[in-house]
Amino acid sequence: MVKLPKDILGLRDLSPEQIQMILESATSCKDIFKRDIKKVPTLRGKTVVTLFFEPSTRTRTSFEIAAKWMSADAVNLTVSSSSVAKGESFVDTAKTIEAMGVDVIIIRHALAGTPKLLADSVRSHVINAGDGAHEHPTQGLLDMFTMQEKLGRIAGLKVLIVGDIMHSRVAKSNIWGLLKMGAQVSVCAPPTMIPPGIESLGVKVETNLDKALAETDVVNILRIQLERQNKASFPTLKEYSRLFGVNEERLSKARPDLLVMHPGPANLGVEISEAVSVCNQSVITEQVTNGVAVRMALLYLLTGGGNQDAILH
């Protein structure tokens, strides 16, 4: 029987069988959405803490809803970055939370590797909700779940990721997950945003967006982090948009059934035009919905155990 590790720190650590199991469980969880009363007692008596060291509304809320629909007790803890600056020990914070009898800790942190430090320090399950430029495994899972749902498969798909690959944990988790599940992955960005050694992961690198788009089944467009402008990765937003923005004109030259994805929140008019974000091919809002399903599945599999049917009782 396929089992998950104690912690979900990244898709690099998971096997294709484990990823497949999570995606299948997420399908069962999504059935709950159709019900009038979207609450199952599966995780009653379990405590889930979201420990966010970086501001985030979407991911935190998504985890919170997932936990609540499974009847777990969900507690939100937002730790300001100032307490880190004050020299508060992270390991100490982690031990304190564990001591309160928490079953799952969901952590977001600006520094890569911190979820690993947490996982090594506590017996509770740890789910990485994004750490620096390392991984964002639940985003990778929900992106794959959406592709599977819309296109019926992952294996053999050609997926293009556009944007700041260098600083993107979403790109990393997509790359690991998709490659494990048999998709072909390309990335497209200015070379200043392509991290070293990315080809060694098994990824194709492209700097011409029109060329890259022509052959792809799915395009996943990453948010340009406006605050990173000072890194001199590109001259101006206008130039970035002209070279790497996905707009209607570009989309019209791509395959008509191209699936358009974005992890949000989008800078409309920069990496994606508003028209593209709401076009028929866009599944951006479904991604958000699927995020809840995938997170429910993960919480269930980590704490509840094996039986698929148990989710729905």
Next chain:
Amino acid sequence: MRYCIKGGEIVNPAGEFSGIGDVLVDSGKVLAIGRDLPIEDAEIIDAKGKIVCPGFIDLHTHLREPGREDKETVLTGTRAAVRGGYTAVACMANTQPVADNRVTIEYILKKASEAGYARVYPIGAITKELKGEELAEMGDMAAAGAVAFSDDGKTLTNPSVLRSAFEYAKIFGLPLLLHVEDPILAGTGVMHEGYWSTVLGLSGIPSIAETVMIGRDIKIAEYTGGKVHFCHLSAAGSAALIQEAKKRGVQVTAEVTPHHLSLIDEDLQGYGSAYRVSPPLRSAEDRDALQKALRDGTIDAIATDHAPHTLEEKHREFPLAVTGMTGLETALGIVWTELVVPCKLSPAQLIEKLSVNPARIINQPGGRLQPGDPADITVFDPTQEWEVKAEEFASRSNNSPYIGRKLTGKVVTVLVGGEIKFCNEKFAE
């Protein structure tokens, strides 16, 4: 006290005698060295099956005193030194206050003499408070006993200040020990920039951060006729630049640490902060190039960059953990296991890197066993396997990624100035 170190394999590349033999020690000096020496009333130190060599000299130790006695003191650091086979250590200037003045140099020497274990050679700062702006009082520090100058921990970014430092240091004939990493290229990096920084999502320090500074500093040394020694090389390209400069006759020497010879970026996979060092552990290709450069003589010395830190400063989020690892007590085991056992370096070459060349670079006695030389002698067992254990460190800190590793090659007996300072895991009182 008279000792006869008997029947060991004497590895003594700078002296006249090597091979199975005895070393007779009297009144702090080597009295005789050779086969079947008359023992007379000497106390015998049986060295059969062991290697007997001139004591190791570390060009790069952080003793942390004054200022950070919670990490290390001159006493604990020099005990760690002799446990690792070091009879002398050159200690870096980045103490608190900085060793940029005579008083601090004298304080360190006084502490060393009170401790009475390894010899301590203080290194003075190049610039006041390591700020890279104004020259420190090199003459005053040299008079007090500084053996070299270094702003280690910080790169001297201002080329004009570096130029002046080279020119001024010529008065004393002392070398500048340079820590080279362009801080702008290094940026916020915390590990080697490459495949593994991409996988781990940690920001990278490109190898060019080191090589561009080495290229610049070689040119400045060459122009001024100064003596330059490069600390802890990490990148393949640095070795290539130094090899070329040596061919041109530039007065350049270089060191590499046991960790850069044995560990790589891939070892950071579990985000273990014990692996966070400056400069960072680089790729397997860099490590291989450093091993080769050590073998072919481009790199002159193995230096530990022994950098003790408290658990509080080390056991935390990887990018927030301080850089550095301890090294004095594991150096021999690491290089013996990683380089000598697989025949990448001969025992004689190893002693050149650990003892002969360091003595030459800072122009101090040692590095040789010849009648009349100070009896600074290390005896080690080249076949003994041992496990690195946190609780066994003599250092006050135990921030070592080698804990739990099995190494071959263990220091047995160490004499400093003809006195036994360490023998079979026991220290002289």
